[in-house]
Amino acid sequence: MPAVAFKRAYLLDCYFLVYIAAIATSLVNKGL
DSSP: OHHHHHHHHHHHHHHHHHHHHHHHHHHHHHHH
């Protein structure tokens, strides 16, 4: 059970990082 929870948290962290990167890229493109 802990392994499943850890994997789920890891996937959420990866998704969150990708989401932040997409927003940052969008802001930079608008800035330029």
